[in-house]
Amino acid sequence: MAAGWENPHPRLIIHDFISLDLCKELEFIHKSCSTIGYRPNVFSTTLSHLIATNCGHLVLPFVSIRERLKDKMEEFFGCEFELFVEFTGLISWTKGSSIGWHSDDNRSYLKQRHFAAVCYLNSHAKDFEGGLFHFQDGEPETIVPMIGDVLMYTADSRNIHSVDEITDGERITLTLWFTRESSYDEDAKLISLFSQRLSSGLDEDPVSYLPFPASSNMYWFSSEQAPSCHSGFDIRWARIHILGYNFCFFDDEISNLTSDSSYDLSELLMKPLWLAREGETFTKEFVNSLHALQVVQFYSWKGFELHAVSIRANNVNVSQLVRSHTKKCNRLKSMTLGDHELAEVVFHSVSCNEYIHSSFDWDDFNVAVVAWEDYTHQLRRELLAGLPYWRDRQSIFFFSAGNEEGT
Ligand SMILES: O=C(O)CCC(=O)C(=O)O
Ligand SMILES: [Fe+2]
Structure with a gap:
């Protein structure tokens, strides 16, 4: 393939540019934090959203890959100017989504995208069907998305x-999109968001590492094909349902709700809750639905490893759900999840995570709760150590403790 500018269609495909570990970590972040996206049947996780929902530490796994992509981009396209990241996002497309012929700068408000x-964080035929990428002219013409591969183009x-x-x-x-215009630098905007959160004192809070949900409408999926008011679902509830769990409320006032009560259901998933599975409930309190969802997705990501470590915690708090409580949980689920058949279609996993379904174990899950906390605390420590340097340079760069200059 001709390099950079010599090619009438400047583009590059690099296989295995991203490690499998990082692909899985980013998938975990997306499945824990995404909201409704910018097109039908599309979901997205932006870095500013992570910061706004108290998950700014989850920006860290993006830092070195953003740098590597920028370096590769400047090298391949022979840029004599510095590039800036204009936008970074995790984006997922589900059944029914597609996009016709377009260039990525085809709107007046997108002209800064160069x-x-x-x-690609998962693979065609293994994880999803359809979704091939085509260029209208030039070679290569078709890209088959495969985990770890990166496609770059003007x-x-x-x-x-x-x-x-x-x-x-x-x-x-x-x-990611890159720009030559420094005024569109995503880093400056993100650093300013981080600074606002720090100055509001939120980070001194002892539970400041716990996620805080955005407004409920950002999680409400409604189908274009069947836009009746019942045809929709809350994506947080849908994602845990797909993995075989249910949310369960121990507060009597909540668990006795009926559909004609005046209670604002959109508030429900902000409330403390437990997780239930196959008639059993894990009696650890999660502060809200996003907290529980993150732990569930963490277990889904690390399941095998946690089992291999096999640190058996002694007192896993699991209790049988009484029939009446199961009924209450299911009633609330149908009130808030909405159309679960639609949810199953949208989040259907082609390569269903067999480990999670066949070898589910509350002991392992309990290990996941602790491992998730360790993971989160570690990232928060790194974030707090790096932030002053990012603010000084107005740039987000890879920083490791002991290497105060960054690399
Ligand atoms: O996901 C892809 O392969 C390309 C998506 C795309 O064309 C876009 O977001 O503009
Ligand atoms: Fe595009």
Whole structure:
């Protein structure tokens, strides 16, 4: 393939650019934190959203891959100017989503986008069906998304492209756009968001590492195909349902709610809750639905490892759910989850995580709760150590303790 500018269609595909570990970690972040996206049947996780929902530490896993992509982009396209990241996001497309021929700078408000990098975090045929990427002209013409691969191209009309409709599963990417215009630098905006949170004192709170949900409408999926008021679901509840869990409320006032009560259901998933599974409940309190969802997704990500470590915790608090409570949980679920059949179609996993379904174990899950806390605390420590340097330079760069200059 001709390098950079010599090619009439400047583009590059690099296989195995991202490690499997990082792909899985980013998938975990997306499945824990995403909200309704910018097109039908699309979900997204932006870095500013992570900061706004008290998950700013989850920006760290993005830092070195953003740098590597920028370096590769500048090198391949022979840039004599510095590039800035304009946008970083995890984006997933589910059944029914597609995009026709377009260039990525095809709106007046997108003119600052000069280059695109699309990193595939899961694979065609294994994790989803459909979703092939095509360029209108030039070679290569079709890209089959495979985990770890990265596609880079200029965002202008030399690279008009489309994505086929997804017919099954969830297709996940890490997508970045780069700009030559420093005023569109995403780093400056993110650093200012971090500073606002710090100055509001939130980070001194002892539970400041716990996620805080955004407004409920950001999690409410409604189908274009069947836009009746019942045809929709809360994506937090849908994601735990797909993995075989249910949310369960121990507060009597909540668990006795009926659909004609005046209680604002959108408040429900902000409340403390437990997780239930197959008639049993894990009696650790989660502060809200996002907290529980993060731990569930963490267990889904690390399941095998946690089992291998096999640190048996002595007192796993699991109790049988009495029939009446199961009924209450299910009633609340149908009131808030909404259309669970639609949820099952949208979040259907082609390569269903067999480990989670066949070898589920509350002991392992209990280990996951502690491991998730360790993971979170470690990232928060790194964030708090790096932030002053990011603020000084107005740039987000890889920072490791002991290397005060960064690398
Ligand atoms: O996900 C892809 O392969 C490309 C998506 C795309 O074209 C876009 O977001 O503009
Ligand atoms: Fe595009």
